[in-house]
Amino acid sequence: MPHLCVRFHAELQEFFPPQRRGRPVEMAFRCPQTAKHLLEAAGVPHVEIGAVRLGDAAFPLHAVPPAGACLEVFPRTPRERWPADLPSPRFALDGHLGRLASYLRLLGFNTAYRNEVDDADLVAQAVAERRVVLTRDQDLLKRKALTYGYWVRATDPHAQAAEVLERFAIASLARPFTRCPRCNGLLAPVPKAEVLAQLEPLTRRYYDEFYRCQTCGQVYWRGSHYERIAVLVRRWLTDEPLT
Numbered sequence: 001m002p003h004l005c006v007r008f009h010a011e012l013q014e015f016f017p018p019q020r021r022g023r024p025v026e027m028a029f030r031c032p033q034t035a036k037h038l039l040e041a042a043g044v045p046h047v048e049i050g051a052v053r054l055g056d057a058a059f060p061l062h063a064v065p066p067a068g069a070c071l072e073v074f075p076r077t078p079r080e081r082w083p084a085d086l087p088s089p090r091f092a093l094d095g096h097l098g099r100l101a102s103y104l105r106l107l108g109f110n111t112a113y114r115n116e117v118d119d120a121d122l123v124a125q126a127v128a129e130r131r132v133v134l135t136r137d138q139d140l141l142k143r144k145a146l147t148y149g150y151w152v153r154a155t156d157p158h159a160q161a162a163e164v165l166e167r168f169a170i171a172s173l174a175r176p177f178t179r180c181p182r183c184n185g186l187l188a189p190v191p192k193a194e195v196l197a198q199l200e201p202l203t204r205r206y207y208d209e210f211y212r213c214q215t216c217g218q219v220y221w222r223g224s225h226y227e228r229i230a231v232l233v234r235r236w237l238t239d240e241p242l243t
Contacts, residue, residue, distance in 0.1 A: 001028045002067035006042060009074045011167075014153055015043045015138070024070070036061040039073060045141035047133075047149035050076035078169035082148055083130045088173045091164075092131040094122055094140065099157035104164065105184055106233060108175030112184065119143065134164065162236055176233045177211075177220075185215025195219045 006025045013021040025042050036046050039061070052059045053072040065071060082089035090110040093101045094117070101113035112131060123143050126133045133149035135141060141149040150167065154160045165171045178187055190212040196204060198219050207221045220226075 001030060003028050004038060004065055004067070005070035006039065007070065007072050008042075008044060009072065012044055012048060012073060012075050015048075015151075032064045034062055035059060035065050035071065038065070039071075040142050043138070044073070045138060045149065045151065047141050047146055048075060048151060050074050050080055078167060081150060081168050082132050086130060089168060089170065090129060090131040092122055092126040092129070092133050094119075094133070094135040094137060096136055097134060097152065097157075097160070100134065100152070100160045100164070102181040103157060103161040103236075105179045105181045106176060106229065107161070107165075107236065108178045109170070109173075110179070110184065132168075158232070165236055171237050174233075174237055176230075176237075180213035180216060180218055180220075182218055183213060183216040185213040187211040187220065188214055190219070 004027045006027060008015070008025065016025075027038060027042060029038065033041075035052055039049060039052075040046060046061060049061065051072075051074040052061060053074075054065065054069055059065065059071060088109065090112070091101075091104060092112040093104075095113075095115050098113060098115060101111050104111040112125060112129070117125075119137075119140050122133065122140070123146050125131065126149075127145055127147070131148070133141065133146060134152055135149065136152055136155075138151055140146075141151055150164075152160050152163060154163045165174070179185065180187060188211065190210050192204075192208055192210055195210050195212060203221065203223070207223060209221060211220045212218070213220075
């Protein structure tokens, strides 16, 4: 039976349990298969893979590796993780990452999220709108139609936001408090007189600067809640510990 040796580098090792990391993966296969199929069978989604090399040459994912070959597989660079023609990534998150969606919107990133969405619809939206899928579901990232996606390693939402900023190298692109964390719409300043009916008595008395979502109409102001969130945003963007 033909064999293949694969060395996964850097963060691609995170797809394997600790006891399997740091050593080549030996694979056996009954019939010729593409590198994409074999690497995903080993556990690494194609959207996480950057360069694949056979010796000194690049090896295409759609090609069939020869029996006995040893492939070197490297992760995508931060800039390769989103479409090259976009100045900043647009994200689409699965239904289990609602808190992360809110945090990315707080940071100003265009983030599509629905609490209940099936995998096929999520992938279709991501492809149509050139969005990067973020998910904790590795199998979702193996769907053939998907070009851009990332498996979020952390389970805590605060840590997830920090991870996305670091893995995509996008902290400098953040525009905090420019999007609605509820619906992803853009915020715009609004005269106090236009939103008085939506305000509680104490808010009317103590605050004068307001912003309204241009999509859902939600009103925001810089109250005590803003100060708490601003501290969190500053920690994300300056790598301060989240303690």
